Amino acid sequence: MKDITDTGDGKVRPNDPPEDSDELKSPPGAQRPKVPVRKEANRRKFIRTSALACGVIGLSMAGWLPVANATKTRLRPPGALEEHDFLSSCIKCGQCVQVCPVAAIKLGDIDEGYGIGVPFIDARNQACDFSCDAVQCILACPTGALTYKKPDFTKTRSGMKLAHDPILKAKAKDAEPTLNLKERIGVARLARPEACLAVQGKGFKGQARGANFKGTMRYMSVDRWKPVPVKDHPYERDVCDLCVTECPIADAIKLEEFVGPDGSKRHRPLVLEQCVGCGVCEMICPVEPAAIIIDERKEWKA
Amino acid sequence: MASMIERIKVMLGSEPQKPASFSPEAKEWHSMKRMNKADFESLKEHAREHQLVTHKWRNRRWVVLLLSNLLFTFSFWLDIQMLEGALTASRFVGFHLIDLNSALQVMLAHKHIIVNLFIGTATVFFLWVLLGGRSFCSWVCPYHLVAEWFEWLHLKLVDKKIVSDHQFHRGARTIFWVLFALMALISGYTMFETLSPTGILSRALIYGPSLALGWVFLLLMFEVFYSRRAWCRYVCPIGLTYGMVGTLSPVRIMYRLEHCFHEGDCKKVCLVPHVLDMVVKGRAEHTHVPVGPDCTRCGLCVDVCPSGALQFDVKGLSKML
Numbered sequence: 201m202k203d204i205t206d207t208g209d210g211k212v213r214p215n216d217p218p219e220d221s222d223e224l225k226s227p228p229g230a231q232r233p234k235v236p237v238r239k240e241a242n243r244r245k246f247i248r249t250s251a252l253a254c255g256v257i258g259l260s261m262a263g264w265l266p267v268a269n270a271t272k273t274r275l276r277p278p279g280a281l282e283e284h285d286f287l288s289s290c291i292k293c294g295q296c297v298q299v300c301p302v303a304a305i306k307l308g309d310i311d312e313g314y315g316i317g318v319p320f321i322d323a324r325n326q327a328c329d330f331s332c333d334a335v336q337c338i339l340a341c342p343t344g345a346l347t348y349k350k351p352d353f354t355k356t357r358s359g360m361k362l363a364h365d366p367i368l369k370a371k372a373k374d375a376e377p378t379l380n381l382k383e384r385i386g387v388a389r390l391a392r393p394e395a396c397l398a399v400q401g402k403g404f405k406g407q408a409r410g411a412n413f414k415g416t417m418r419y420m421s422v423d424r425w426k427p428v429p430v431k432d433h434p435y436e437r438d439v440c441d442l443c444v445t446e447c448p449i450a451d452a453i454k455l456e457e458f459v460g461p462d463g464s465k466r467h468r469p470l471v472l473e474q475c476v477g478c479g480v481c482e483m484i485c486p487v488e489p490a491a492i493i494i495d496e497r498k499e500w501k502a
Numbered sequence: 503m504a505s506m507i508e509r510i511k512v513m514l515g516s517e518p519q520k521p522a523s524f525s526p527e528a529k530e531w532h533s534m535k536r537m538n539k540a541d542f543e544s545l546k547e548h549a550r551e552h553q554l555v556t557h558k559w560r561n562r563r564w565v566v567l568l569l570s571n572l573l574f575t576f577s578f579w580l581d582i583q584m585l586e587g588a589l590t591a592s593r594f595v596g597f598h599l600i601d602l603n604s605a606l607q608v609m610l611a612h613k614h615i616i617v618n619l620f621i622g623t624a625t626v627f628f629l630w631v632l633l634g635g636r637s638f639c640s641w642v643c644p645y646h647l648v649a650e651w652f653e654w655l656h657l658k659l660v661d662k663k664i665v666s667d668h669q670f671h672r673g674a675r676t677i678f679w680v681l682f683a684l685m686a687l688i689s690g691y692t693m694f695e696t697l698s699p700t701g702i703l704s705r706a707l708i709y710g711p712s713l714a715l716g717w718v719f720l721l722l723m724f725e726v727f728y729s730r731r732a733w734c735r736y737v738c739p740i741g742l743t744y745g746m747v748g749t750l751s752p753v754r755i756m757y758r759l760e761h762c763f764h765e766g767d768c769k770k771v772c773l774v775p776h777v778l779d780m781v782v783k784g785r786a787e788h789t790h791v792p793v794g795p796d797c798t799r800c801g802l803c804v805d806v807c808p809s810g811a812l813q814f815d816v817k818g819l820s821k822m823l
Contacts, residue, residue, distance in 0.1 A: 249736075256697070256737055257681060258646040263696035264689075288611035288690045291604050291619075292701055293591035294709055298578050310714035314691040317590070317705055342591045342598055343608050344616040351614055418616060 203347055233366070263313035274320035275479060275496040276310075277305050278328060279338035279346040282355045283497065289345040292317025296337035296346060302416050302427045304328045305337060321385075323479025323494050328446045330368055330478065331418030331427050335381055348380050360384055360498025366476055367450040370420050379449075379476075386477025386494040388443075388453065390469055396491040397440035398467040401460060405442040407431045408486045415483055417446070443469050443481035443492050450474065453481060473500055506749070509777075509794035513745050515673025518779035521787040528788050531759050535783070548764040551552065553808035559801025563641050570645050574708050589642070589704035590695070591622060598622030602630070602747060603740040604701070607694055610686040627747060635748010639734065639741050640773075640800035644707065645699040645718070649731055652722045656730050668729045670736040672776065679739040693758065700740055731773055741798075748795045755793040755803065756815035760787045768803035768812055778803065781811070792817075 273283050277296055280286050296319050297305045298415040304326045308315035319337075321328055338346040350356060365378035393399050408430055409415065416427040435442060439455075447453050452475040469481070469492060479494045503522075510519050524532065535542055543814065577584040586593045590604040600622030609615055628639055639646050659665040682694040695701055699721055702714040725732050734741060757780050764783040769775040777794040780786040792815070803812045 234612060245669065246813065248668060249674050250734065251730075252670050253674055253677060253681075256678065257685075260682070260685070260693045261695050263693060264691065267691070271576050284690060285612065288692065289608055289614070290692075291591040291600065292692075292695050293587040293589075293604075295587040295593065297709060298586050307709055307712075308715055309712045310696065310702070314693065314696055316714060317588075324616070340586075340593075342587075342593075342600060342618045342622055343612070344614065344619065347616075353614070368748050370720055454770060 226483050252393045259495050273497045277319050278335050286352045287314050290318045291342050291343045295340040299336040299340045301331050309392045323482045326415045327479035327483040329417050329480050357499045369450050384476045386496045387498045388471045388475050389495050391493045392491045395487045401466050403438045404486050405436045408484050433482035442484045513796035514676045525788045530797035549809040559805050566641050567647050590701050599626050603743040607686045607692040611690050611692050630747050634751045634753035634799045635744045637745045637799040643700050644703040652726050656726045665727050674736045679742045682739050745795050752817035757791045758811050759789045761809045761811035767806045771802040771806050
């Protein structure tokens with residue numbers, strides 16, 4: 201085996217010449233001057249490196265496109281800062297995902313650009329029902345992207361603040377019945393009143409979302425600490441009021457009476473100011489697609 | 503001190519320089535090695551013949567790497583709450599641990615540091631100062647392991663002359679580090695995280711596969727067909743962050759001139775061969791030279807050296823023993 205030796209000119213001559221050192225491979229007698237060849241190799245290396253730099257930086261900037269082109273923001277977990285602050289402060293670790301008892305929180309993929317690894321909730325498939333009682337995801341967040349109290353310098357909108365701490369129905373009898381949550385994450389809206397069973401004067405019987413629905417929810421009548429599959433908890437209602445009864449927050453939604461076109465008594469859900477936007481109404485709504493939905497990160501407008 | 507600054511400069515991208523002066527002992531060794539060529543050659547042959555071919559450090563490292571990553575996975579799957587989170591930030595039995603580069607990105611983008619973020623970052627900082635800085639790369643980073651496997655493929659193809667390694671300027675990584683920091687500061691987005699294969703792989707192992715794995719695969723293909731270990735060598739700012747942290751680390755590889763036959767096997771297996779400049783004949787400034795902070799302490803050189811010239815060393819501890 202040949203030694204690697206110091207050639208004395210600051211260049212090392214290894215056993216296998218590196219790809220760039222063309223001068224080492226030139227056949228004997230070839231009249232190729234040494235310096236220009238190295239210069240040429242260095243020039244090529246410089247161009248290659250510049251291309252790499254442009255490529256990597258360009259790609260990292262391309263992550264902005266999905267953020268800029270998003271037609272609506274994702275529903276972020278409770279306690280989330282406003283979208284831009286949220287994307288800055290989230291460290292993409294998923295600790296919020298791990299503590300959620302109903303696995304409502306998912307992480308964004310690379311198609312969301314800078315939203316990669318950032319948590320969101322797809323309420324129709326699995327809403328946050330606050331079955332953790334203490335907003336565990338906020339507690340788990342190591343960077344304050346989810347926070348009980350926003351720092352003063354971060355942005356906020358007037359309609360996001362809740363009038364008072366929401367009362368959790370499940371804890372209504374406890375000494376401290378409120379959730380430590382200062383802002384809503386969205387607000388519910390009866391988007392398709394014509395599809396709403398109550399508006400049609402209809403009741404509901406059976407599994408709210410069918411036999412194949414994987415979502416879970418905490419039912420106080422079953423177990424306070426163990427959420428169960430929604431499909432295992434069938435309902436029977438003369439007038440469908442699932443969005444109202446299953447709402448985990450007190451005074452967030454109620455059934456309002458009105459007179460239908462045929463003169464009969466009808467009902468419709470009325471969203472109230474205490475709505476935090478958790479999405480349980482959207483998840484439980486038995487019609488397809490849901491009649492009531494969450495407007496993600498929307499402020500309350502009276 | 504001067505040699506420390508020199509080693510940091512090499513980490514940032516400058517070419518290793520021949521030392522200006524040598525210690526008397528090193529000088530003596532250098533001249534001794536030149537004196538009797540035949541003796542030297544026969545000693546070398548002897549060392550070769552008695553070489554213990556081993557993958558001791560590589561195997562240890564792979565086990566540690568796999569276990570630490572799988573601990574995240576099983577902690578979540580089995581709900582044992584040992585190590586919650588991902589590599590970017592986690593809690594080890596309740597104690598916050600936050601990856602230094604991710605923390606830096608978030609701090610620069612968000613411009614607000616809450617107590618938990620500070621505690622987690624400080625803990626990890628001290629942990630990796632103790633454990634060797636870039637040892638994070640080779641002992642923990644999941645991309646390092648996958649890239650190591652694909653590197654094997656790359657070397658096979660190079661051997662068959664199907665592909666060749668296109669090198670970039672190592673200074674590129676320093677520029678990327680500065681640019682990613684500036685972009686986070688200015689845009690308020692943690693832009694590097696979108697591309698970071700470390701974060702992507704860590705999350706994929708814990709929370710399930712994602713489209714982002716496609717990007718990681720493209721990176722690996724780039725490394726197989728175009729440039730050996732390109733991401734770790736020329737791009738990844740995580741490596742430089744930990745490299746800076748490991749500058750003062752007591753854990754390092756120690757080069758011992760008297761055992762070296764200058765055959766260069768170590769440089770061939772090394773991810774960062776510029777840190778092994780002292781193994782070149784006539785380059786070692788002293789008889790014992792610690793390998794610079796860019797070294798990932800992966801131990802491949804320790805495994806491959808036929809004569810034990812490269813060894814793990816803990817500053818202070820080795821002297822005590």
